[in-house]
Amino acid sequence: MKWTVLCASTALALTTLSAGAAPPRDTAEKSPDVLNPALAKKAPRAIVPLVLAPSLVAAAAAPTPEDVGDADSFGKNVIYLGLAQTMGVTLVDDCTGSDPTVERCIVQNPAPAPTAFDETGLATMNLPAKATKTLMCFALTPFINVSWNNFTAVQQTARFNATAVITIDNEVLDDPALIDPGTGLPFGGVLTLGLSTWRNTHSIAPGQFEQESSTQSRNCIAGIISKRALVESYGLTENQAKEFFKKPMTLTFGARGSVSMSDFTSYFYGIRLYGD
Secondary structure, eight states: OOOOOOOOOOSOOOOOOOTTOOOOSOOOOOSTTSOOHHHHTTSOOOSSOOOOOHHHHTTSOOOOHHHHSOSTTTTOOOEEEEEEEOOEEEEESOOTTOOTTTEEEEEOOSTTSOEEEEEEEEEEEEEOTTSOSSEEEEEEEEEEEEEEEOOSSSOEEEEEEEEEEEEEEOGGGGOTTOBOTTTSSBOTTEEEEEEEEEEEEEEEOTTOEEEEEEEOOEEOSSOSEEHHHHHHTTOOOHHHHHHHHHSOEEEEEEEEEEEESEEEEEEEEEEEEEEO
16 A cells, blocks of 8 residues: 655644633643743843944853843854654554555554554664754654544544654763653653644544645754753753763654544654754
């Protein structure tokens, strides 16, 4: 079975709920790219814009995180680090004939039960030592194609969500004294984070069929990882955080999510990394 997916572009993902339904409350992302409220409020809004002549920049005091949000990367040039594109994840009723070298095919649960997926090793990138100094940023574009189909005799709720899962192997994280706040266990050399990409929940009537294709790019806020995040969110010392960026790193890209009331779903993404 060979699937050919045509993806259209959209600037905004819409979520529609049946009347009276409460919106989900578990959609907040917890990743280094999104500052938690305690850190975000450290950067107050500037009261008066300030523009310095080039001759005065060197003499000016270095900006702080309170001034610019990310003082470590302030004034540095962008360094492109490479790109990766993941193998596709396909969810269908029958994976007969699927080629595992070009897709990860998953047989879906019978409707209306949801089908979860959690696939690793969809792409890999190896970065040499000192590839970037304090920041690893990204531009990520997911490609999503879903065919919603309600073969049941009653109204159902169609759902889809997907997250790009990125693991970073770095020898600084081999220290058993370093504890991953997400698991409560030592990192074991690996830091894992997720970047949410798209979520859709809507009601679908008996016999109703819908085709939805979506491509939206997500760009860096605080980054996949930064020296500041390593210290303030992951408990590394300043010296350990500096050493982290001096070491070679392997990044492995995966995807997790779930879908329900679909007879065909395809998901993959491309990602370009850059640093300072």
